[in-house]
Amino acid sequence: MAPTVKFDFAGADAFVSEKHIQHYKERAEHGCGLICVEATAVTPGGRFGRNHMGLWSDEFIEGHAQIAKVCHDAGAPVIIQLNHAGRDSAPDLGEQIAPSAVPTRDENVLAEGDPVEITKH
């Protein structure tokens, strides 16, 4: 199962919620061979928004351990995608930190010379 972030599942505190646990449990019970838990922020300021799940201190371990447990109980191994949103981190969460000054282009805007076609939804 590819990582697919569930922005509306975490509260503003970024903790794992009961919805997350149910979501991953159901996927494990329905036969996913390997589950990659969604992009999970490594710093508060690296979140896409306030409701983006995090893992930047020991307080978060319990929730993530519950996700791992329900998946393991259903026979699915679990990994996690650690993430920092960089230039795309929410501006209201503090200074945006990115590897370069290159701005993020608007989502779904195809720039000249782009190697791929982007489908508008």
Ligand SMILES: Cc1cc2nc3c(=O)[nH]c(=O)nc-3n(C[C@H](O)[C@H](O)[C@H](O)COP(=O)(O)O)c2cc1C
């Ligand atoms: C709602 C949604 C959330 C996603 N969240 C993540 C994510 O957290 N991390 C990531 O690397 N990709 C994320 N993706 C991309 C998917 O994991 C996947 O790579 C993409 O949908 C292409 O897969 P496909 O070719 O099977 O459609 C997300 C995609 C969707 C539609």
